[in-house]
Amino acid sequence: MANVKVAVRVRPLSKRENAEEGRIIVEVDNKVAKVRNIKVFQDLGTSVLSGAFKGYNICLFAYGQTGSGKTYTMMGTPASVGLTPRICEGLFSRQDDYSEQPASCRVEVSFLEIYNERVRDLLKQSDHKKPYTLRVREHPETGPYVQGLSQHLVTDYKQVVGLLEEGIAKRITAATHIHDASSRSHAIFTIHYTQAILENNLPSEIASKINLVDLAGSERADPSYCKDRITEGANINKSLVTLGIVISTLAQNSQMFSSCQSINSITSEGDSSPVGSHTTGSVSGTRRQAYIPYRDSILTWLLKDSLGGNSKTIMVATISPASSSYNETMSTLRYASNAKNIINKPRVNEVRPLPRLYYLHIF
Structure with missing residues (x-):
């Protein structure tokens, strides 16, 4: 008996593939063939667009160690x-399969960073004589927001790219023992996407908010760092x-809620008498959901609605394959494992009729 012998041979890119700027995603190392999946946008980006077009709030954030x-x-x-x-490009080149009815759209963006527990507008010229710190407030209906954060109306993808580049250039970075230009702040790029539609021949609007979050990297403190790096690291680690x-608390509460729902369902089915109903209430009452410390950091306060609230949320956990990063990799995977247990309550943002003149003027 003998196993079938298999050989794998990978050719170079063809002229057509080169002309299409194709990328090599197959690598053969000794007897191991590796294929890289580069379709991250198809896996995640299209679901962000689909949700936004339907009127949901969306949050996509990347978490992982520095580098x-x-x-x-x-x-x-x-x-x-x-x-x-x-x-952003997808918002301006909307595909027909996302929505059956055409809509006029309005896109506004903002870009902020959280550095040492202070909020800074990355798209506004700051006066160095005045502190750039912006205040975080909380609206009773719409939730946390940054007071005074500039909003920029954009009409095409090129304008968005210009604002992104402007904001990224202002982000605070520094060299660490892992990365030469590590981000020392959390950055949140927010898109307010408003659609004007006709509902029963009446103008209405659907508004969705997209939070795209690039978190600062988690890392161990290095005693050789200067005071500023140690302070930055302490604040980064505090917020993370x-x-x-x-x-973790949201995941526990979500699991507790699911357990109570199951217990209540079983109890209700097993005993429909008033006594059974009373028992159901006592089972639910004995399980109090834990307090969620959103306000313990600026980051979690601003992401309050994205974590356990009115949002469809996606977490991208980035890890290093190196053995030296074992502890950070395990920590990141624990975050991801907990995050997938969180139950959010996304809903399409209210569709409300608008005066026809407003509709024609704004859109």
């Missing part, structure tokens, strides 16, 4: 465009620890 590829995934490079610019607590 694991968060900024590359979210922003990319001129040669390899990331999720954020590709999502808080994010971890929020994710």
